[in-house]
Amino acid sequence: LTPAETSGFTSASLTRDQIGVYSHLLNIIGQRLALDPSASITVAGYGSNAGPEQGNRELSRARAEAVKSYLTSTWNVDPARIKTRGGLLPDQPANSSTPEGRIENQRVEITASTPSILEPVEFRDKDLIVSPPVIAVGSALRQQDDVTSWNLVLEQAGRLLYSAKGDGLPENVSWDASKAADKPRKSDPIIARIRVRNNRGENVEASDTVAVDYVTLQTMRARQEEGKLVERYSLIVFDFNSAQLNPANQRTMDRVKARIQPESRVRIVGYADKSGNPEYNRNLARKRCLEVQKVLGLSDDRVTLEPVGSDRLIYENETPEGRSYSRTVQIELVTPIR
Missing domain, CATH: 3.30.1330.60 (OmpA-like domain)
Incomplete structure (x- = not known):
């Protein structure tokens, strides 16, 4: 800068x-x-x-x-x-x-x-889960032989969520909202509009709506419905060939430990850089997972350990910083919301 x-x-x-x-x-x-x-x-x-x-x-x-x-x-x-x-x-x-x-x-x-x-940079993001994730759109035309093209849009409160078009008769379209960049964000209904055009240049449009129940953690508590709060921590970096937490990591672990509730389930995934052979790196990753489990004070029945090692590199390892950040564990806390 x-x-x-x-x-x-x-x-x-x-x-x-x-x-x-x-x-x-x-x-x-x-x-x-x-x-x-x-x-x-x-x-x-x-x-x-x-x-x-x-x-x-x-x-x-x-x-x-x-x-x-x-x-x-x-x-x-x-x-x-x-x-x-x-x-x-x-x-x-x-x-x-x-x-x-x-x-x-x-x-x-x-x-x-x-x-x-x-201190590590902390990001607080909200994940949006769509259930059921797929909206299927079909059409029924009384006169089909003269249709030349079609156009479909899905909108919510004037915001475009999805569009598709084609030649000839309309296809049945499935939209997977869970994988879409633009997801429903409100309780407004999703409106599906389809327009067909015939060989005389005439257009016909039809629409239908899908109700949306947009639920936040606050509304789940008010309704006394069950959900879950997922928290992920990924900036816990170990020194080269080490499974010992340094003082800076100890402070991070204290923050994680304070977030664990009696009903929380914890997953610890351990990684290593590409140095060394894969079996050694898996053992090193397991030692890192066990060290984190010990510091968090978790019994075996409350935690899942996944020692990945270098079998899956989470950062490219051609740079020093990429190798350094690969010597890590990622911690996921899943806490029921009632």
């Missing part, structure tokens, strides 16, 4: 993709420092400590100074609030024997005097 663009920056406008959030990491920190003048940070730069970087603390320090320069020049953070230092290898280095590991060690690490400066 430029200094002029910082006034329009908000973390709420970021994409839900973690790599996209990562690309704005310094802007998130810069904004939080601007909002909390009492906070300070330390930026530690590191290198691969191999080849031209062996023993080169000055290069490591220069990396830290580059971060400081961005925060001071772009976000107008007082330089006195940012300390820098340079080291050889990080305290928890990646595998220095591989090119990928050496690249990952060429990084900076930031610590803060106030934990809120480095």
